[in-house]
Structures are given as C-alpha cells and as structure tokens.
Amino acid sequence: AERYNPHAIEPKWQETWEREGLYTFVEDPTKTKHYALTMFPYPSGNLHIGHWYANVAPDAHARWMRMRGFNVFFPMGFDAFGLPAENAAIKNNLDPARWTYANIEHMLGQFRRMGTMIDWSRRFATCDPEYYRWNQWFFTEFFRRGLAYKKGGLVNWCPKDQTVLANEQVVDGRCERCGTPVERRNLSQWYLKITDYADELLDFSDTDMPERVKAMQTNWIGKSVGAEITFDTPAGPETVFTTRPDTLMGATFLVLAPEHAKVAELTTPEQAEAVRAYVEAAGRKTDVERQQESGEKTGVFTGSYATHPVTGHQLPVWVADYVLVTYGTGSIMAVPAHDERDFEFARRFGLEIREVIRPGGLEGMGENPEAAYTGEGVIVHSGEFDGLPGGKASIAQITERLEALGVAQAKTTYRLRDWLVSRQRYWGTPIPIVYCPEHGAQPVPADQLPVRLPENVAFTPTGQSPLKLDREWTATTCPVCGGPAERDTDTMDTFVDSSWYMYRYLSPHDDQHPFDPAHANLLPVDLYTGGIEHAILHLLYSRFWTKVMRDMGLTTQNEPFAHLRNQGMILGSDGEKMSKSRGNVVDPDDLVREYGADTVRAYLMFIAPWELGGPWDPSGINGPAKWLSRVWALYFDEKAVGPEEKVTEADLRHAVHSTLKKVGGDFERMSFNTIIAALMELTNTLVKAKRSPVFGTPAWEEALDIFNRMLAPVVPYIAEELYQQRWGMERGGTQSVHLQPWPEVDEAAAVRDTVTIGVQVSGKVRGQVDISKTATQAEALAAARANPDVARFVEGKETVKEVYVPGRIINIVVR
Ligand code: ANZ
DSSP states (O other): OOSOOHHHHHHHHHHHHHHTTTTOOOOOTTSOEEEEEEOOOOOOSSOOHHHHHHHHHHHHHHHHHHHTTOEEEOBOOBOOOSHHHHHHHHHHTOOHHHHHHHHHHHHHHHHHHHTOOOBGGGOOBTTSHHHHHHHHHHHHHHHHTTOEEEEEEEEEEETTTTEEEOGGGEETTEETTTOOBOEEEEEEEEEEOGGGGHHHHTOOTTOBOOHHHHHHHHHHHOOEEEEEEEEBOTTSOEEEEESOGGGGGGOOEEEEOTTOTTHHHHOOGGGHHHHHHHHHHHHHSOHHHHHHTTSSOOOEEEEEEEEOTTTOOEEEEEEOTTSOTTSTTSEEEEOTTTOHHHHHHHHHHTOOOOOOEEOTTOOOOOSSOSSOOOSOEEEOSOGGGTTSEESHHHHHHHHHHHHHTTSEEEEEEOSOOOEEOEESOSSSOBOOEEEETTTEEEEOOGGGOOOOOOSSOOOOOOSSOGGGGOHHHHEEEOTTTOOEEEEOOOEEOTTTGGGSHHHHTTSTTOSSSSSOGGGGGGOSBSEEEEEGGGTTHHHHHHHHHHHHHHHTTSOSOSOSBSBEEEEOEEEOTTSSOOOTTTTOOOOHHHHHHHHOHHHHHHHHHHSSOTTTEEEOOGGGGHHHHHHHHHHHHHHHOTTSOOSOOOOOHHHHHHHHHHHHHHHHHHHHHTOHHHHHHHHHHHHHHHHHHHTSTTTTSHHHHHHHHHHHHHHHHHSHHHHHHHHIIIIITTTTSSOOGGGSOOOOOOHHHHSOOEEEEEEEETTEEEEEEEEETTOOHHHHHHHHHHSHHHHHHHTTSOEEEEEEETTTEEEEEEO
16 A cells, blocks of 8 residues: 555456446336436447546546445336447448447446446447347337327438438537538428427426426427417418407418418419429528528519408418428418517518507507517507507407307417337337338237348448348238238337336346336436436427336336436536547547546546536546545554644544535535545545544544545545455455445534624724633633733733623723
8 A cells, every 4th residue: 555556446446346346227116216327428439538537527426426325226128229320330331230239348447447427237239239229119109109100291311321310419500410401302201299298397396307498398398378360362261360368459460381281272363483483492401591591581572462351451471491491381471560579570571561569658669660679568560459459468358259159269389299210220229110002001019029131231322221122021921911011111210229228227137017016106307317418309209208118007106206406517628519620639548547436437527517517628537546545644644643733623524524414415405526635625634634633532533434434425546445445354354444424414513603703902803712612701702812812912001991792792892
C-alpha cells in the first residue's frame, strides 16, 4: 500500500466481483425492489464518453439504493437492429449480424471496466431471434385487435436511407437520423394505432417525468378543441376545422391544401393553368422548403366561391401550401384579422380583413391594420354574438349556438398520427404477415415464430425491401388454406424493439411469453434515465406499448416508468457536440488507461450538474485524480500523522455526519456533482484530523468507516480496496464494501449546536465568536472578551453596558 495505483486495483476487483456474482440479481421478498434502468446503447462498436456520462451517475445511484437496503434490479442490453449496422456492413462487406455481435463483445469489455453493478446475466440484444420473435408476436396480437393495419397514402420518405419514416422521425422536415430533407411517397404501409391512446397519453398522473418531457409529448399529441364548420361550395359542402368558432363572422375566404380532393373541381377554366402549376410546384417541395417560406406566403385563387353559413356572403376559395393536407380536414376558414398566417396571406393578395374581436375599451382596427390581433377581447360585427367575450370564454357557448343553427359541430383534433412501422431495409424484425391470394393478409401463427431474417441477402438499399429479392424466403404458405402465399418483405421500425424491452429483462430467455408474469412484481421501472432526445419517440411509443399490454392483460401497469430523469450532454472542449469530423472526441478508454476508471467516474459526476452536462475540460480530471490519491494517503500513509492541527472529536463527528446527511439528500435529488464536492471537502477535514489529537480515537475510526462507505457508490474500486485492506479480513474475508449498509446519520452530531455571532464594541463590529446555542449571557460575554480582536478595544476601559441578544449579537459599550 504505497501509492494509489488504480491499475493494480481495478482489474482485481472486477474479477472478484464477477466470480462471486456480486451483482447478480436475486429476487428477495423480504426487501423492497428497486428497478433502475438506463437506456440501452446501440452497439456501434465503442463506448464513448457520453455512454460513460449517462451510465456512471445512475450506477452510483443504484449502488446507493442497494446499500440502503433495496433489492436493486439493474439490467442492461443492446438495442441492436437498425441502419448503422447495415451501412457498416455494406461498407466493409460484412454480415450485419457478425458486425453487431462483435461490437457487443467489445463494448461489454469496456462496460466492465466502468465498474457498474449492472447484472449482465440478464442481457440480450434485440437482434437475437429469441427477442424479435416477441416483436412479431406482439405485431400479430396488435393485428388481431385492430391495432395494426395496413393503408395506402402519402408517407415520409428519406431518399438517403431509402426507407419510409414515422412522423416522429421527421424533425423540421428532415430525417431524424441523417438530416436529409424528407420527401413524400404514396405507399401502402403498416401502422400501429397509437391514436387510440391519444387522450390517455396526455395523462401523466402515473409517471413522474420532467416538465419539459411532458410538454414535448403534449405538444406532439397536439390536442385541439374546436369545431367543424361547413360551407357550401360549387363542389358540395366543405367542412373546415377551427379552434376559433368565435371568429366565424370574421372569415373572409377559404383555403384548401394543394393536395385537397376538391381543388380540381373548384378550379374554374380561367384559373386552371395557374392552379395546376401551383399544385405541381407544391408537390415537388419538401416540407423543409414549405416551412422556409414562412415569411412569404404563396397561393392561388381557384376562381370559385363558398357561401358563409351564417351571413350568406360569398367567400373566395384559394389554394395555399401553408394549409396542410394531413391536419384537420385539409382546409381552413381564413380569419385574417385574428390569425397571423391568414393576415399575411390576405395582405399579400389583397383579401378582405374583417375585425370581429376588439380588445376591451380600445378603438377598432381601422382601415389598415399592421398585424392580426390574436388576443382576447369583445366580439364585434358578429350579429347576435356581439358583446360576448372573444376567445376561450365563449367558444363553448358559441359552438352550441352554431350547432343549433346546424352549421357547426364540436370537434377535437389531434396532431398525433398512427405510427408507421414498415421499413424498406434489411436489418430489422421481419413483419410477420403473409399474403394469400385467397385470404388476404394473415398473421403468422405464434408457433411458427420467429420468422427469421434470411442470411446472405443482397441488402444494398434500392428503395425496395431487400427481403423481396430472396424468393425462397418470400414464398410460403397461407396459415388458413395452406395454399401458396407471399411473406411481407418489410422490417419493423427499430423503435418497436425498444418499446417493451424493459419487460424482457425480467425473463430474458423465456420462450413461452414476452416476459414471465411470475416476475411482474419487479415492475414498473422505478427510475429510468437517458437522454432528452428520446422525449417523444421512444418514451411515447413505450408508454403506448405498455397501455396496449395492459389492455391485453399482460400487465397491470399503466406506465412503464415510475420516474424518468434526463442527463445532459458532455460536449467537446470547444463547447460543440463531440464528433469525429470536428476532432473533439474524448475516448474513455484512453482516460481509463491513464487515470483508472474510478477517477473517470468521479470526474464525470463532478464536471457538471448531471442533468445539464457541459464542455469537457481536459485539465479538470487532475482534480479527481489528486483527490483519490489523497484519499489513499489518508488510509495508508503512516507519515501524515502529527499533533499540529486542532480538530476535536466534536468537529470531526460534525463534519462526518453533516456530510453524510448532505450526500444522502444529494443522492435523493440526483445531484452528483455536489456529492463529489462534499466528499472532497470532507477529505480536507480528515487530512487535518489525522494531524490532530483526535487521530486514533473511536471518532477517527468511525470517520474512516463512514467515509469508506460513502465512497463506495461513486468510486467502487478504491472503496473496495480500502475496505478490504482495513476491515475485510476481520469481517470474514470477502464481504464486499458493496454489501455493507449505508451509514446512519447521527442527527445530533450532524446539526451544529454552536452559532457564530458578531461582537460589537460601542456599536462597531470588532470580531465574531462561536458559542453554544444555549449559552447564557455570562458565557457569551466571557467568550467575547476572550476574543483578541475584541479584547484590544475593551481592555483598560470602563464598561458602561453589556447587551446579549441570544443567537444574534453581543454589544459591549465602553468609555
Ligand atoms: C379560424 C381561426 C381564426 C383559426 C383564428 C385560428 C385563429 P391548432 O391549434 O394547431 O389545432 N388550421 C386548421 N387546419 C389546418 C391545416 N390543415 N393546416 C394549417 N392550418 C390549419 O390550429 C388550429 C387552427 O389552425 C384552426 O383554427 C385553423 O385556423 C388552422 F383567429 O380557424 B383557425
């Protein structure tokens, strides 16, 4: 035990822990379970610093929970299907399965070095046939329940990845993976009916998620309460969706989306050429391009007019691409006075602007308004509705009246669309449907699952599903009649895999069910951690999946996750996102080689508030590295003892127990950087105490013991070594520090019973003293006079008056 050498310690304990199955989870009805889960990684080949950042703090938390007596379930696996494997395989002329499993092996080794308490015996990869078999089983069950269906229509297409995307995978009109602007294609695809659960997904009462995540999901679901209002047109009645029926009398024109079915019929011969050209141009644009034009609205008049259902006025019908065919009814009543987009459009094309909401007590809009007025106010120019408050307050009342008049119907619309799950790529779960000329689409019977991915398929993307090329594979028989049939050749969106994987850890090799209900007592996941980038996609899908599983009778849970916490991101030292092209990537393997895993762990917890993240500071790691050397010296350096410091037993016990109390609270709040800071500060006190008379006393022994156990969750290797060298043998050899209980706070010691108060001499502050909270006036004054800074001003003078306000101030008035 000379100097701290992590390289001598870490591999040794890694092996011992594994050999002894220290982290193998065993169910134990005498303890409260705690299911902790960190989002599983994609087996890209290497753990990067972001993986470390995402995993070490939750590991420390899980270890802390374990020491507190919870039976902690902390599994991990690999999210192994998806495009990168396929793309790497194409590039290197390799089989994606080989590439993936080799990466998993490598990453397992890297994970081991990190020193987590993950129970690896539970691991699986989602590309294991015994896993994706259950994706297929779920799909067929969803199909039987009408929750999986196939339909044709316009879908998002990524021209680079050569596959369709779900709406959730299109961010600002671009492919969420590769950033390529998304195009639209008309294809027949499989959808999962997440919209059936739209309202339930807006209810977060059984899941504790950060407000930001709830807001993102709520916006994505986009529930809008309003009305549908029907206008007569030469092409028959046309219904629009509006959230503002209170502005009906301000509607001065209608707008149809370019793809709207009535466009052709409403276009007059004079306008035919202009409309055709406009619609064609709009069709060629991607959503990105459409959105870029937010400043300049474009559109074209159809030549036809619609009849206002209340006033009978003739309103021109226009076509414009700011109206989306996929939302509401694909057409709107435009109210330029009170909607910004309609206002811009009316201004550009000289259309009528009719004010119907006026802010209380103000003048009207006048001839040439500068902008739409979107606030609240009083209804004007609206006949029987005049004088009612505009906006929220009267919408229900006005809708009711319009319903009575037969022109409107209350309506709630959602932005959420069903989840498109077909993908035209190879490396995923084959969709378990066969097409029979006689019996149509039929699910593959459960006893024929899994439908295995064929091997040796030419999977270079062509826009066609690679599985189509394997004629032997596609040819099958109909489960109903036994006649010749064809398999579906698409694979599932890989977000299917991650929608239910947290259940699979309960029984990862179960071949009877997706998970064994005998272990359902482990549900739900108590603490789920991961990046904010999954706020919508993965979290919404997995919440949906759990609700379907509940309705299937597979679980009693409403939600997969009781609590969710997001970590921030570690950026490069330039403050930018780490990427190979920027050359700002930090390799955790290099750091471990240089400093050891404990230092890297401590640094990643110390570097920033965990939920915020921040830039990597290369020199900052020296702080934690030195800290651990000091910790080591504290236990083993015989020379660092001496009488020159004055830490008392009370001082020491106060420092230890107040730190213990703080660290416990910080673990509760997942404030990891302050835990490390508190432990560093306590180290300073301990170094001093070692050079004080308190050294060697029972208080000193207690301090080392408690400090050792506080170190265990954050720096598990050094904590184990300290513990074994000092106490391990006495306490039965191999009893790990990680099996010790978390220390109890001695509340009396943790709370300081002294106060620091100022001492005034004739009204001027001259010094301060530490006195007991219960000190008498005589004790307080004696302490004050003993203070040299005070003594200088009172000695040799006559005392006129002495004041002691307990806990606040001492004043000695002299002459
Ligand atoms: C008249 C009106 C007056 C509107 C007003 C707004 C303000 P959210 O809240 O997002 O649901 N709208 C309806 N369908 C649309 C479509 N397919 N494409 C583009 N816009 C569409 O928005 C609902 C409002 O967005 C609707 O209410 C409609 O404009 C417009 F002072 O109707 B409103």
